[in-house]
Amino acid sequence: MSDPIEYARNNEQRHLAELQAFLRIPSVSTQPAHDADTRAAAVWLAEMMQQAGLENVAVIDTERHPLVYADWLHAGADKPTVLIYGHYDVQPVEPLDLWKSPPFEPTVRGEYLYARGASDDKGQVFVHVKAVEALLQTNGRLPVNVKFIVEGEEESGGESLAAFIPANKEKLAADVALISDTAIISPEQPAIVYGLRGICYILLDITGPSRDLHSGSFGGGINNPLNVLGHIIARLKDEEGHILIPGFYDRVRPLTPRERELLARFPLDEEKWLAETGAPQVWGEPEYTLVERLGARPTLDVHGIIGGYTGPGAKTVLPSTVHAKISMRLVPDQDPEEIGRLFTQYVHQITPPSVRINVQVVHGAPASITNLDIPAMKAAATAYTKIFGREPVYMREGGSIPVVAEFQTHLGLETILMGFGLPDDRIHAPNERIYLPNFYRGIQTSIQFLQELAEE
């Protein structure tokens, strides 16, 4: 019986070859032409889970793409159960001509493996399958109970898993969830995402006259929906980034001194970060640091406006109906439904009677935050530290991972977001890649995590 980490090290070349086989399957979930490929990826992954020694392996049919389930539940009732989540579907690959090697012909160049899905998320979910294999092949058992649930619609809505979770609470019951679908800071600096922002997304239509009017004949006598939209936007958020909707901040859980201290350690090079955006200045609420503003503070952004004449040159219409898309990123403990109501009430209140307005809350998802003191969080920190040789930093991510909220709501689970990607993995873009040393260290970190969790 050898050491599982030793085993993982000795099998890196085979693990790479297997990952390449996984990546060859073009499981683009949004493109119906790839439906059979997407299913093939699920079947392939289930076979690898079976080979790794997992039990109750099942490809579960849904309305769209199948879910893959597997478990190993013999660690004992006194040991925790980890629910490992990932997704086997990938983003579309267009524009194809920007790829240096074809997206579904995984190619090693230097220390990187290039292919669609290499980092998001096939490479990262496969890490845990290989960790389980290493533990079962060397120890004949896992230190904790493990369940896998892997979906095929993460890049295309995720409705099937969203429906499956509340209907299968018993099957998915666990003590903690583990997801590897994020990036760490650099190859040397691991990171744990312990918070995600939620969202409330709004469509706004403003109508003035019933048809476009000539601004020469009517300008000055009829209110202009585009001018009104400007006033509404200006009254939603001030020029420093403070949101002006009454009640918006009421439920925001304040950052604790400890969190501010942890976030202050996050090694964000502002100058480099700014250069990557191409914007002239870093911007936002002056009372908070950039790291805090990006992950731990709510925001409001206008995502799109269209209205009036937008063709070339000059035309003098006073437009009839104009459209805006606006979202608010939320933090704990803001309630997306309440925020949608507050937004709607406020906008109705500030809209003059000289136009008609329609506010539609199209979707919402709550923010999530993982308690830094739970055993799994400590296990993750110890595992990273032992394998990467450096303590992880803690961060709150500005985007949303809807499944985290679903695990929280329906299964009562906190989630550990233990990423092995890097910020320049080019996910969703041409030439997606994974840094291979991270893939190998990921397998070792997962082994270490499961072992540490058994000790906590």
Add this chain to the structure above:
Amino acid sequence: MSDPIEYARNNEQRHLAELQAFLRIPSVSTQPAHDADTRAAAVWLAEMMQQAGLENVAVIDTERHPLVYADWLHAGADKPTVLIYGHYDVQPVEPLDLWKSPPFEPTVRGEYLYARGASDDKGQVFVHVKAVEALLQTNGRLPVNVKFIVEGEEESGGESLAAFIPANKEKLAADVALISDTAIISPEQPAIVYGLRGICYILLDITGPSRDLHSGSFGGGINNPLNVLGHIIARLKDEEGHILIPGFYDRVRPLTPRERELLARFPLDEEKWLAETGAPQVWGEPEYTLVERLGARPTLDVHGIIGGYTGPGAKTVLPSTVHAKISMRLVPDQDPEEIGRLFTQYVHQITPPSVRINVQVVHGAPASITNLDIPAMKAAATAYTKIFGREPVYMREGGSIPVVAEFQTHLGLETILMGFGLPDDRIHAPNERIYLPNFYRGIQTSIQFLQELAEE
């Protein structure tokens, strides 16, 4: 020698038949497929001028569509010279399926003649040719000196005439200009437009990041050009319609008590006017009446905005560059160039350094106003009163007629805008028409005007 007005009455059927011939020529100046037709309309009009007894008739070639010139200058040096302007080109006719009778097959239904150009402007310019014919055929002479300049690019830029005027000051020299290209209030209520607004048209581009960013990852740390645009728009004009650009109102010539009194007589049925717009409320500067706001007060309108994601559904971009089109309608004595500078300075001043802005003044034209006390204005009022049986009302039109400013600038001419159209003539739209009694009374009013002018 019979009375010219009697002559006009006796020849109404022939004049209608001739107008129908004019309207059959599809002189759509913006469509190159109609270039030959547009020229044919110029040639046809020149022949009619010749037949009417005008002299020095010429079809003058330009870079695009020809100008038509004619004159009759034997009234004597003590008599004034009138420069009559009009245009023989017409708007496109699409969508064709909305026309009840084909746009270039002029059709009488009830008291209306339906055809493209019937009111704008073939029907109205032809009125003056027929008035001159009536005077010359009955009296053998005109009571004043007359020059005609008729262009073929009014609906497509008007560059050729704009270049011709300053190069032909002597040829076009006159005491007053006369244009019939506007509408009166109703068949019973004539109106004289004595003021036109000018314009200053701006294109605005705001750039934040160098590419669209994910608002989850970057929202709160990078300023959003669409939010900035909202703030800029809100700071250009307040919610009551007052423009906030410093210095904007400095040169605005105040409305005199006499003007306010004249404009108050303008019979605008606000309820009916509002119903036509479909807007929920009449709106604008509370210190001014609706009639004043529409013609005699400057405005600022956003005509178009496009930026960010404008497709269906929700997408969370933080957009890179967004675009807005904005114009200001100007009144005497605002200077469009100065207004463009004030706008640009102010917008630069209120734009935060977290975005980049580009302000482009694309064109400007000054407002114009005609002195109510000049002889030609009195002659026009008397002519309307005698023929229509009712004194005209006075109005200031909200739009621009660029040639009026060009006559003012290069020829020093004041312009009498003596319209014979009606507000529901559907100019620029399907089923354009002219109210035939107005066409006939127009000819009589033009005769009367030229006679009155000789007396003043």
